Structure formats: structure tokens, C-alpha cells
Amino acid sequence: MRLYILLVHAVLVAQSIAALFPPGNETTHSAAVQACQQLDHTLGPSLVQSSGAEYEAAATNAWNLLNAEFAPTCIVFPQISQHVQTAMKAIYDTGSHYAVQAGSHSAMKGWNTVQDGVLIMFSQMKNASYDPVTDSITLEPGIHWQEAVTAVEPFGVAPVGGRVGDVGTGLLLGGGLSWLSPSQGYAADTFKELDVVLVTGEMVTATVTNEYSDLFRALKGGGNRFGIVTRYKVSAVHTGTNDDKSFFGGTITYNSSSAEALLKATARYVHETNDPKAVSLVTFTNAMADGQIFPVYMALLFYNGPELPTAIFGDFLSIPAVSSQLGPLSYLEVAGTLGLENDRGYVQHFGASALVGDEALFLDAFNHWSNFSATFVDSFNQTTLAFTPIPDSQIHAGRDRGGNIISAPRGQFAAVQLLQQLRIGLQDLPRVLQNGIDLLFEQIPPSPGLPLYLNECDAGQKVFQSYSDFELLKMIYAKYDPTGFNVAHTQGPIGL
Template identity: 30%
Template sequence: MLSFAFALAGILGPIGSYATAGPLACSNITSQLGSSKVNTQKLSLKYHTSTEYWSTTQDAYKPSCIVYPTSAEDVSVTLKAIRVADSRFAVKGGGHNPNTFFSSVDEGVLIDLSSLSEKSYDPETTLATYQPGGVFGDIYDYFIKYNRTVVGARLSGVGTGLALGGGMSYLSPQYGMACDSFRELEIVLPDGEIVTASNTTNPDLFFASRGGGGNAYGVVTKYTVQSRPVGEFFAGIIIYAFPQKDTIIEAIGNFVRYNTDPKAAIIGTYEKLPTPDLNLNIDEAIIMFLVYDGPDPGDAFVNFTSVPHLISTTGIKTYPEVADMPVSFATEASRGNNIFRVGVHRADNDEYKNALDVWRNWAESNKGKYTLLSLDFQPVPKSLTDASKAQGGNAMQMPDGPWFWLNYLLTTPPGMSEPDYDAIQSSFRDMVASTTNAEGLPLFINDANRDQHPLSTFSTYEKLQGIKKKYDPDNFFADKTGGWSFD
């Protein structure tokens, strides 16, 4: 039976302007789902946990209520109630995206997907299913008992929404991006309809959902993906002091250009700390994440392992251990006032070295205004783009590798005044914008700031705009959440 508010809406239309929209939506949802699935107690531990984010700037936003759906039907009811009340809302998986209002909301409805956590494996088809609740570490732990895994995040604490934005994995050089392994998605559309998206059912929606941005076209409530075999990995972290920084940067460039072993994967992370330089270079280090699918990497990493270093944790690991590698210096592991920006560069020239110089100069000019500054090198080898194409491609329609993304991370001190915070963010934005990105290559949604408009760098942008209009014709998701722009 429809609640009074639903019935009244049939006469008056959306009634958010006649009452406080968030509380009204919460009341409607509670009447439909029951109080056990709706939390309005802002002082409760559960509420507090749901409003914690990797980027702590999002912690300040307090929803009118938090909904914990346990099925696609619950999500459908919730979206319909939000629409009737004309309320703002957000959908939260792992809460790792630092863009404001992408998974946070103030005085609206927060849909927390943590209770959607079922997983399964079919040994006959080798297909795996998982729901969006929890983090990839939980998923890896589940599938390892079958000697299988899925292509997902490189760190265990990252949520499943990463896959909708592409999803770079240590397995990507072999199997493509995380979204390339999708075989079927259960999606709740903006109007509340529950549909299946695959290559044969709603194929346009399926295409857009593979790397076209999380929660842009609906709420994914179940993933069916191609699982992958896993055994032992040679993996670990190597940390280098400042005298080796240029040697390692050169080794990263050579790896991007010349490595052809799809089992070998790296992330190179250049860290700058706020400590005074004193001409001693004690404020910087480079951390290499090295992962090989197999116990013997041969000479795949020799350009890194042969360089003098401070710390090495390399050795034989299981895949869950790879995702749990010691990450005290890794940017993704630390909550804070974090923000991402992204760049993209080709492997056949040295344009990235200009970006590196610009970044280094900015770091020196802004001492004391950050607690951590990081520049991450993320290779996209040809084996990755070939694997993507072999599975039908994704929303990026990735051009042939090799090329690479640069991820810029800025962590600012807590307690900064609003003018100081705005000034450093503006300066950081301008610094990244001043670097030269390669034409014809897509920006990586997972690492992009909203004002970079990453979707507009996709060759498929016009196609994605049409799909967005088809499945969200009145811009409900675009107007009521803080997601990617299709304008």
C-alpha cells in the first residue's frame, strides 16, 4: 500500500518544495522498508561508520537518514521514495572516491550498500558473482578457496564501485580492466525498474556501465564476472631514498616502454613529505609495488631490484596477501583530507618528465601546505588493451598501449581555514592543468577530479551521453547526486 506521501504526490507532483525533502524521503522509505533498514540516529555508531570516508572532507556531510538495502527491490523502493520527495541522495559502496557528493550527501538520503554482500562461484562456468557491499579484500578472501579471484582493486580496502570506473588491477596486463571482466550486471534504474544488463540484454547500458562511471546510469546491485585462476605471486614493495629517484624514474619509463610480460605489473609512487628539505632530500622517496603472477619473475623487475634501496618486502605471496602488502607509505591506505587528479601520457616520448618537473617545483613552493603529495605511475601495456578489446572493449574504448596514467594525490592538513584550503586546492588544480596530457587518450575516472570532465576525453562520449539520456531522461541522478557530468 502506498504511504500518504506517495498518494499525495500523485496529485501534487514532487513535493520536496512543500516540506523538508530529506526527512520526508526518510519517512517514506521507513514506511516501506521498516525501521530496521533505515537509520536516523546521528549519534549512533552505525551512523558514524556509514559517514566515514577515505577523504575525510566528506565526513562533514550528514544525511537525514541512511538506508541499508538487502536486495535490489529495497534499492528500487528507496529510489522511488527519494524521487517522490524530490530529495538529494548518494550511493555509498566503499566510500573511496574523494569527489564531494559522489558517495556522500548532506540532509538527504544515503544509500549504504554494505548489507549487499553475497558472493558465489560456479565451477562449471568459472563465473563469479558478488554484490557491491564490502571491499575487494572480502571478495578476494572468498574466492581464494576456489583458487580463483576477480579483477579488482590493487588494495584490499577499496570498494567495488572502482570497477564501474574501469578498475586497474595487478592482473590487468593479462585480463584487462576490472570492468572488462563483467559478464552481467543487475541494475536498478533511476525510475526504480530492476533490469539485467549484458551483451544480449540492454547492451547499451552494459557498455556504458563498463568504465563509464559508477552510479551514472543506475545502481548496480550484483556483478557477474569472469573469474581468473590464481596461485603463488612474487610480490612486494621496495622503498628507495632520494639518491636513486632519477634512476627509478628512468626504470619506470623503460618498463612502460619495453616490458612485454603480461604477468608483470608495477605501480611507481613518488612521495613528497612536508618536512623541510634542508638540501638533504629527506622529504622524498620512491616506492615501487612489484607484482608477478607466478613465483619466478625472471628479469622482469631487475631494473628495480638491482638498485640500492632502503626496504624490500618482496617474496612469495597469495593474492589476498598481495592486496594486503604493507602500505604505510601508500596513498590509498591513509584516511585524510585527500583529493585526486589525473594525467595521461604516451610511452614513446618524454613529455611526462615535464609533468614531473612541474610537480616537483610545486611541491617545493608549497611546503607546509600539505601533509603528503604523491605522484603515481600506472602503466597501460598493449597486453592490457588487447585483453580489453578481446572482451568487447569498455566505455573508454582504450587505444592500443603502451601508455600510462599519472595519479596526483594531495593530502592537506586537518583544520585548515576555508580560504587557505580553497587556495591550495586551486593552486593544485592549476598545477595539474598546466601539464601536457596526450591527445587521444582517456583520463582515468577512478583517479579524476570532477572538474577534469574525464568522460569528455572518451572517444565514446557522445554515445555515452545518449545512453545517459535514455536511462535517466529527466536527469534525476545528475541533478540529485554529485556524479560525473554528461553536459
């Protein structure tokens, strides 16, 4: 017992010291070198690389250019869960900083890569399979959504995943907004079983009913610091094969003179539509070049049925459109509507809000965003304001499956995303731009009681504090990472 107390004390002291030294100093560097040497020895050079073509490709793979400029001390390419266990144990024992990368689409600086630390890169764990007996889909963490949907389409099923094909499974840990969410809940609500490598390297399988049910809940929206998920078993949704055109919908593009009508239609849809078969996403994008703004406004509308019912989508359909691509679709086609959007190579910045209210609130948000775009027209390639309606049906579907840690209330609200893509040449957010973004967040605050959405947030936003189960989340974190190792040695949402 005395030895145990001494050990815990020693770990706590080591962690407090580590926390004092952010990545980039001598202590973190030598811990990382030690971890990498150990891993090179135990896992071998094909799975652990510190230089060479595969290392370079992985180190520069991140979607956000900011994250493609880090140089991890080594990159581990696990092929099975046990490799992750070995890596995590070495990281923990040496006190090294580390990061995990799945689909690479985190917008937040340092959340999916690390300087002076170990990067665990899931590019060699990409399987997806369907089990008809349990009606479940098993996903390895390195798969991207288009690959996952394509792999199981022949069985007539799909996982609840992202709306852009190149995004990866990290989406699940933030919650996950999908074309199937109104009927199924957040993507994480479909979890059945998770294999999780804990901070010490121990592996557990968490389910909604077993002894790790608290961890299971925390991983439905709690992000990247509770453990490393090496296997997701999720419910299969019977969406049909590519021959089954059981959906109808597509994209309508509008010009800027329709902004007000489109915002009013969006506000009404958010407030009134609670049909689990209906889903929409409305995006306002300002592309910029030579000091000029080129607006592109779009509504993506889908219905799990033979047409878009006018009682639900009539407002959108009656606004004069620049172009309209609507028709019968398979789910594979729905999932492919936005394409891969493999737009790497830019500095990107996200921000989140959430709104419940009348048309005036949506118009107000748009006006602030338009002013912001115009003020910083020379700094951006493009800015986007996007609304994802969160109907009560989505909240109910999640609760029916045991609930998630986001614990969003019913009440028909919209997740609001702000996306800024910096013009080429700008390598980081200049102070003046950060101030402008901070002001924009103040001007479009979340409506009282609504959670911010982790997957669409800025690193500085207090996402966890906006969850009504914030205290529970902190308790679960303290249980599974009692020394606070992950907060001290990885980047992620603030507040744990």
C-alpha cells in the same frame, strides 16, 4: 497519451526546478524529508535511520574527511536488491537528492554522500561467492576487495579488483586498475552480468548481449549515474589458493637520489613491457612535517611466474635500493601487499593525467610535481605522484570481452595519479591551493588521445570528454535517465 505527455512535462518542470536548488535549501530539504518518511514507512526503522549510533557511524564512514562531514536526511541500509528498488522509487517520486556508498573511497566531494538527501549505504550487502559451473564470482556491492579476495581464495580464484584492500566495488564502475589488469583488462572488463536498479526503481539485468548491452557497456567506466548496481557477476581468474605461490615480486624502496633512474626505468617499462604476466606500480610520495619533505619512492613489481625476469624488471632491480622485499607470493599476498590503507580522517584530493612518451616527459612531470610539493609544503601531510602502466595486452583483453566505455587506445601508456593529503586542521582546499593544483594539471596534461581515469580524477576534470565514446555515453545516459534526474540529484563526473 495526452496524460503521459502531461506527466513527462510535469516531471521535466519538477526536475528543472530541482536543478535550480542545490542541496541545502528548503525545497531539497522537504523532498528529502518526504522520501525518508515514505521509506521509514515502507522499509521500517531498522533499514532506514535518521539518527543514532548506526546512522552516525555510516554518515562519518567516508574515507575522505570532506565526505564524512555531510549529514544525510536519512540513511537506507538495503539487504536485498528490492530494498534498493523501493528506496530509488521513493527518491524519484519525491524528487529527493541522494547518494550511494559502497567502499567509501571516492575522493570526490559529495560523490558518495549527500546533505539534505537520502544516502543508500551498502554496508549490509557484502556477500561474495564462486560458482564453478559458470566459473563466475558474484559480488554484492558492499564488499571490500580484501574481503572479496579472501572469500573466494579457497576455490583458487580471484576477482579482478583493487590494489588496496579497503577499497570497494565502486572501483568497478570507474574501470578498475588491478594487479591482474595486464592479462584481464580493466576490472570492469570482467563483468558478466549486472543487476541494475534504474532511476525509476525498475530493476534490469544487463549483459554484453541482451537488450541492456548499451547500459552494460556504459557501466564499464561510466561511473555512478546510470543506475545502482546491486549485483556484479564477474569472471573468475584462476590465481591459485594461498598455498600456490605462483607469483613473484613485492616492493622495492628507493631514496630520493634515485629519482631520475627510477623515472627512466618507469618510462621504459611503460613503453616496452607488454607481457600480460607482468604488472607494476611506481609511486613517488613526499611526506611532510615541520616544513620539511621526506621522500619515499617505491616500485611495486609482480610477475605471474617463479621470478622477476630481468629482461622486464632489470632496470628497477639494478637501481640501488633502501630496502627490497621480494619473494614468491600467492595472489592473496599480492593483493595484500599495500595493506588495507585504512587511512580515514584526512581531507584528500585526487587528480589524473595519462602519459605516452619518452623519459623526458616522465622527468618533466616529476619536476613539476616536486616544485608543487615544495611550494605547498606547509599545507600537506603528503603528496603522491603514481604511474600505472597500461600495456596493450590490457586493452586487448578488454576488447576481447566486448570493450568498455573508456575505449582507451593501444599504445603503451601510463595512467598518472596525483594524490594530495591535506595536513590535519585544513578542512577544505584553500583557494591558493586549488590554484596550485589547477596549475599542476596544466603542467602535466594528458598526452593527446588518452583518456583520463575516472577513479583517480578530480571532480573538475573533464573525464568523460576525454573518452572517444563520449557521444555514445551521453546517448546511453539520455536513454536510461531521460529526465536527467540523476545529474540534477546526485554528484558525479561532469558532461552527461
